Amino acid sequence: MRKAIFFMCVASFSAFSCKKAVDTSTTAQFIGEWNGTGCNPEADKWTQKAPNYATGRSGGVAFSVNNNLYVGGGYGKKDFWGYNTSSNTWARLADIPGTIKARDFATAFAVNDIGYVFGGGDSTLSLVYKDLWKFDWSTNLWGAAATMPGVARQGAFSFVINETAYVGGGRDASGAELKDFWAYSQAGNNWTQKADLPATVANTYAFSANNFGFVTCGIHAGAEDTSTYMYDPSTNTWSRQKAFKGHARQGGTAFSIGNTGYIGLGSATGGLYFNDFYTYSTITNEWTRLGDYPGGYVEYPVSAVAAGKAYVGMGIQGTTRFRDWYQYIPASASTKFNISAGSNSFSLFVTFSIAQDSCAIDVTLPGTVSTNSGKDIFAIATQTVTDRCGNNYAISGSGSIVNDEITITTVTSTSNGTTACTFKGKK
Template identity: 30%
Template sequence: MKNPFKNTRLFMMVALLLSVGMLSSCDSDSDDEVLLGEWQKQSDFAGVARSGAVNFVIDGKAYVGTGHDGSRRLSDFWMFDPAMNNWVRKADFPGAARSAAVGFTANGKGYIGTGYDGTDYLKDFYEYDPAANTWTQIEDFPATARYGAISMSFDNAGYIGAGFDGNYQKDFWKYDPASATWSEQIGLIGAKRVNGFTFMVNGKGYVGGGQNNNVYQTDLLEFDPATGQWKELKTLAEEQRPDKVFPGPRSYATTFTIHNNAYLVGGTNGAPLNDVWKFDPATDTWTKLGDFKGGMRQAAIGFGVGEFGYIGLGNSGAQRFDDLWQLNPTVANE
């Protein structure tokens, strides 16, 4: 006599194996889809809300100043201490109040220059000594006065280039604090641009985004300060990154670097953006980390200190912001 439960038991065993396999597959997919990056609101910026400000980091503290509050350019200057989560006002920037300037650090000092004062493009430059809380005017930027340039910071030198001086530019210059001199470098091998983004990872600099003749740029360039040479990476376009995710073209994006990865946040492609991206230069790959919790914005400040990244200020349309947000890259993004 046939066992009436034999086929039933077989069916149940097969179903159980299939369900285990499906659960294992789902768990694997779920692990792959876990996005790390939790945003936490920090102490609001103590100055007025603004966009187009400059920031740099010295000895674990961020310095922020200049910018535009919607009606006037600004020259106040502030220090943010991440360990204390507080802001302290410092000596005002001594040059003309401005927005869309650049800043960098070199040899333990901070530098701010170029920009727009509402009437003129600027080329003056100033050095900030955090120990003395004093500013010293240095030699003017030797190329044309401009705004919306890019800048990079390495241990002993700062770099500035591109921007808009009435025309779109792609030149590139080095400032050496030891000799207090500027020297022209090999220009960007990609497009001219204004309001592009830059970041530094593992001793190299990266440039992308911005606009050239009102066209958003998709190239991505790598700069090696040891050789002074540029390298073209895959563009931020489908043709060179098929079936991959990557940030779309934009200007006024904000960046910072932590854990040997760069992070790109927001900007505009004609409308304000709030997407967050992580870039791994070792593999030239991008990962989308959801949306910035602080909302749509462009022309914000961004910096990395220790284990955390920070984004703040900026604007969305006519609205200016005075908030500051911290990204913990090791915690799951909810």
């Protein structure tokens, strides 16, 4: 079914009168409370879920396919499990193949509903792998995919951009850090070497968002670091971004939801363990501290995202391995939103949520909106979003520039009636 949501956006910035154009890439900071029944955004929320039925796990892998999670491997382990996000239950699946006793510090990703596990090793037997295995969740079967031409490695990173998987870094069998970088094509089942990373890296944090790949922290040249790099697949180049603002670390976890990256946990020299999380905005190149992870101070956990929610768990502290499992739901309203003026258009990025029974509508408005010649009035083209229960909604709107604030007001027609939500931002 299709339902209508209408938006009124009123925007202005202190350096301009209402008849002047907005500067390119102006970022507005969220400053106000939401109002209106049913539209107050949730705070960042952690919820404990059913623990994995196996014993504690560290250095494992996880990926998401068909809105469910798949977790396996780790130190001393080659078992593999499926987690049903709807029923909050775990089921034992076929073991990760090509493994004698264990597969630890591998990396995993998913492309077109097929999960992949690459490399890693068996630390108990001093083995290191460079094979690639694919998992079909619908049949519970593994199959061999093309082996990477590069060296075998543990502690590599991976991310996916537009159905291409990228894998790089890690440590070879001698323990030397690596900086080579490879692209895997599912369609061709082949690997292509890409531009090296700017520095060697192992046990890093990586994610993709906004059609770019990001790598931060980890072990760089033998020590924990906070350097952050962005990979642009369109130019096959790396560029330095703002350094991570927390303590230098390695061995934590990272994921992305929308245009935002999330990194947290891990360890550092001196017996330090971390329970903190940070966000990275791929729009503003800014880091923001979040609330702490409720599972405590751990390194080598796993994480994956399904239906806009992240799941984080397991890991180790000292010699204690954990099997706990937590769901993370980000705040409904983005703390920042962005409007950029081109010659005839704005680029608009706004994220928020509207309550609708148990079927909240998670709205992200990225894209181009047309403007008049004075750039003080703009229109948002009609688009469709889907609520958490699968119902479709049509969205359209308009806006204008006045005074020194940007105000976004939504008027939503749902089964609950008409709901109006308003928040304000300031340059």
